[in-house]
Structure formats: structure tokens, C-alpha cells
Amino acid sequence: MASIHELLSSPVSRDASAEPPAEHQDEDTKMADIEPEATVLTVEFILDLICPYCYIALKNLEVAMVRYRERHPEATFKVSFSPYQLDPLAARSAYDKADYLEYLLGRTHTPEYWTNLGNRADVTIDWAGRTGNTRDAHKLLLWALDPNIRTVGSTARAALAPASPHSAVPTAPSTSEPGPRDTTSNGHGNAPRPEHGPARQLALLHALFEAHHARDTDLSSRASLTAFAAAATGYPASAVRAVVESEDWGRVVDGLIADVANPLGLAVRAVPTLVVNGRFVIGGLQSAEFLVGEFERIAGGRGREGGSG
Numbered sequence: 001m002a003s004i005h006e007l008l009s010s011p012v013s014r015d016a017s018a019e020p021p022a023e024h025q026d027e028d029t030k031m032a033d034i035e036p037e038a039t040v041l042t043v044e045f046i047l048d049l050i051c052p053y054c055y056i057a058l059k060n061l062e063v064a065m066v067r068y069r070e071r072h073p074e075a076t077f078k079v080s081f082s083p084y085q086l087d088p089l090a091a092r093s094a095y096d097k098a099d100y101l102e103y104l105l106g107r108t109h110t111p112e113y114w115t116n117l118g119n120r121a122d123v124t125i126d127w128a129g130r131t132g133n134t135r136d137a138h139k140l141l142l143w144a145l146d147p148n149i150r151t152v153g154s155t156a157r158a159a160l161a162p163a164s165p166h167s168a169v170p171t172a173p174s175t176s177e178p179g180p181r182d183t184t185s186n187g188h189g190n191a192p193r194p195e196h197g198p199a200r201q202l203a204l205l206h207a208l209f210e211a212h213h214a215r216d217t218d219l220s221s222r223a224s225l226t227a228f229a230a231a232a233t234g235y236p237a238s239a240v241r242a243v244v245e246s247e248d249w250g251r252v253v254d255g256l257i258a259d260v261a262n263p264l265g266l267a268v269r270a271v272p273t274l275v276v277n278g279r280f281v282i283g284g285l286q287s288a289e290f291l292v293g294e295f296e297r298i299a300g301g302r303g304r305e306g307g308s309g
Contacts, residue, residue, distance in 0.1 A: 046273040060291060139243050
């Protein structure tokens with residue numbers, strides 16, 4: 001199964017005659033009678049930056065991967081992140097964070113609930129300042145993964161459903177200024193990390209999550225987002241600004257969201273959603289222990305195969 005990074009960089013071929021997959025909700029999830037999976041586990045993490053459950057889910061996923069590899073040192077994880085918007089019509093810098101997130105997530109939880117939930121995952125939840133539309137921030141996350149996107153498509157969507165009208169968009173131009181070369185070790189000797197790729201995307205995601213949920217950074221403000229992302233990554237501010245202001249990159253974000261929301265595929269309506277090896281769907285905020293158990297099932301050929309029919 002191709003990773004989303006591969007799908008972002010090359011054309012995607014899909015079988016238009018594929019049968020619609022089964023519902024992926026827990027009560028309708030079926031146990032797949034399949035061969036054991038390879039030692040490489042690809043994880044597509046579908047998220048919105050504004051969602052605190054997604055922030056905590058990332059931390060739980062990272063803990064789960066460490067624990068799983070302690071049991072299975074031969075295992076390798078390849079993780080990438082796909083966009084979703086809880087409120088795609090939101091304006092920029094239009095809302096107080098605490099009030100807006102209560103509106104999006106419901107008023108059933110007190111501030112103390114979110115603080116305690118974050119503390120259990122070692123993250124800070126302290127919504128101060130203004131917020132709004134997250135589309136521009138999602139552009140930067142995709143650019144950090146690959147600056148030359150040609151074709152977009154969700155890993156799972158490619159496996160589960162025929163192509164949608166939104167599954168291909170015009171080539172998004174790379175910025176005129178390349179990002180800086182990171183000379184820190186990547187854990188495999190002293191070779192430098194690539195300028196773009198999964199590691200860079202993950203580092204930027206951590207920074208953006210912290211900026212939104214633990215600081216008063218407004219990710220919906222193009223000026224604030226550009227300044228913060230340039231400082232956090234070392235990319236030239238002019239290159240970051242070009243991506244933030246690009247409608248080509250905006251169409252890439254829109255295409256991926258349409259892909260994962262397509263009713264013939266995953267039909268994602270909420271986040272976080274994890275898709276493992278392109279077809280095993282894990283929805284909602286789950287504990288690290290639960291995720292380790294799911295990885296064991298998938299690697300053993302007993303994963304819960306999901307989708308929406």
C-alpha cells in the first residue's frame with residue numbers, strides 16, 4: 001500500500017469498479033480475515049489543528065509506537081498527516097479561542113476538563129487569544145511533507161473507493177526559495193535530514209499544535225502564521241508566505257478533505273481518524289494502550305477493516 005507521501009508525489013490509479021467498503025463505525029466494524037501485515041505500518045493521521053482531541057491523539061500515538069517497537073524492534077512506522085476542517089467556513093482571526101472551541105466541541109466540558117485531559121497526555125491546553133480558519137496552516141503541513149505536490153489522494157481513499165472528482169488538482173508550484181538544510185542527526189549516523197519530508201511535517205505539526213493550544217498564537221492570521229512557522233522551521237519567511245497565500249495549495253487542501261470525506265470512501269465526519277496500512281480505520285481519541293492492541297491485531301492479520309458504504 002502506498003504511503004500518502006508517495007500518493008502526493010505521483011499519479012494515483014484507482015479501480016472505479018471497486019465495491020463500496022463496509023461502515024467503519026465501531027458497532028459495524030468487521031474483523032478482517034487476512035494475511036498478517038508486513039512489519040512496516042503506515043499511519044495516515046487525519047486531523048484539524050484546532051481540535052484538542054487531535055493534539056492529545058498525536059501524543060498517544062507517539063507513545064503507542066514506542067511501546068509497540070519495544071515489543072517488536074523490527075517494526076517500522078511511516079506516519080503522515082492529512083487535513084480536515086471542522087469549520088471550513090470560519091473567518092480569519094474572528095473568534096475568541098475558548099468561546100469558539102466551546103461552540104465547535106460543545107459546552108458540556110469545563111475548562112478544567114480540558115486541562116486535566118491534556119495533563120494526562122503531557123500537553124498544555126490553555127486557550128488564549130484569537131483563532132479562526134485553519135486552511136492556511138494545513139497548506140504549510142502539506143508543503144513541509146512535499147513541496148512539489150502533483151496529485152492528491154488519501155492513502156485509504158485510494159484503496160477503498162473509486163476516484164472522486166476532487167482527487168486530482170493542478171500542480172502546486174514549489175516556492176522560489178528552498179528550505180534550509182537541517183544538519184542534525186536523523187538517528188542513522190550524521191546524515192542530514194531532508195529539507196522536506198515526514199520528519200519535517202511532524203516537527204511543524206508539533207509546533208503548530210503547541211502554538212494554538214498552549215500559546216496565544218493565532219494560526220488563522222496569515223501574518224502570525226507566517227512569522228511563527230518561519231521561526232519554528234527555519235524556512236525563509238518569503239517561502240512560507242508564498243505557500244500561505246497560495247490558492248493552488250488551498251485547492252490541494254480542499255482536494256484531500258473532499259477525498260477523506262467522500263461517502264464512497266472513509267466518509268470522515270470527525271477527527272482524529274487514523275488509517276493504518278491504508279484500510280484499517282481507528283476513529284476518535286484512543287489511549288496508547290488501545291492503539292498498541294490495534295497494531296498487534298493488524299500485524300497479526302486480525303485488524304478491523306473499515307470504510308463507509
